[in-house]
Amino acid sequence: MKTVLLVTSSARHEGSVSRAAAARFVAALKAASPDLRVIERDVAARPPAPVTGEWTAALYTPAADRTPAQRAVLAESDALLAELKAADAVVLAAPMYNFGVPSTLKAWVDAITRSGDTFVYDAASGGFKGLLQGKRALAIVSSAGDYAPGTPAAAIDFATPYLRFVLQFVGIADTSTVNVPFQAGDQRAAATASAHAKLDEIARAWTA
Ligand SMILES: Cc1cc2nc3c(=O)[nH]c(=O)nc-3n(C[C@H](O)[C@H](O)[C@H](O)COP(=O)(O)O)c2cc1C
Structure with a gap:
């Protein structure tokens, strides 16, 4: 693994649980591979532009036929896509906001989920085929509550399954x-330590 892309999205830059967990994970990767290149993309600090009609029209115009204005409209999305393609692994760090992901991270997902670039319709299987083969991904989601699989609240965690699905x-x-739950209650320290232990285990697997 030569390059990892770290996408952070908490609106908080001080005291952010998701940023701290992701920093811990990336530090563990770095400790095992000192030459690792880390591309950090902070979508809270610089939110990707939302999808517009112009953007959609430009995307669905064949690349060779795009006007300079259309190329300009797609430039940010192209840059985000290039960062992702350049990475062997991607780490998404997200707080849960109102049961989903921050709108800035959704904008990043919209920027990189492009027909013909990251997925194609596969007539043979009648389904979609992802084009980013050979990479690894980790999504870290922090939350005030707990939405562990098997609990009634699991059904209202739209952040973790969403990120897992779009990456796949x-x-x-x-x-x-990896979830970092219970950030609003007494179980906070234990839940954070448990999440950090899971992250350390994944970092070991990624660098083995
Ligand atoms: C706008 C906003 C919405 C939130 N919505 C939820 C929520 O739906 N469920 C939840 O468990 N926690 C919610 N939280 C709490 C955060 O997910 C929690 O504090 C998390 O640790 C934030 O990540 P961060 O520490 O990286 O900023 C919300 C926090 C904010 C600021």
Whole structure:
């Protein structure tokens, strides 16, 4: 693994649980591979532009036929896509906001989930095929509550399954998720320590 893309999305830059967990994970990767290149993309600090009609029209115009204005409209999305393609692994760090992901991270997903670039319709299987093969991904989701699988609240966690699905949809079959729950209660320290232990285990697996 030569390059990892770290996408952070908490609106908080001080005291952010998701940023701290992701930093811990990346530090563990770095400790094992000192030459590792880390591309950090902070979508809270620089939110990707939302999808517009112009953007959609430009995307569905064949690349060779795009006008300079259309190329300009797609430039940010192209840059985000290039970062992702350049990475062997991607780490998404997200707080749960109102049961989903921050709108800035959704904008990043919209920027990189592009027909013909990261997925294609596969007539043979009648389904979609992700094009980002050979990468690994990890999504870290922090939350005030707990939405562990098997609990009634699991059904209202739209952040973790969403991130897992979109990463797999673009072809990253080797996708893991780690939750850092209970950030609003007495179980906070234990839940954070348990999440950190899971992250350390995944970092060991990624660098073995
Ligand atoms: C706008 C907003 C919405 C939130 N919505 C939820 C929620 O739906 N469920 C939940 O468990 N926690 C929710 N939280 C709490 C955060 O997920 C929690 O504090 C998390 O640790 C934030 O991540 P961070 O520490 O990286 O900023 C919300 C926090 C904010 C600021």
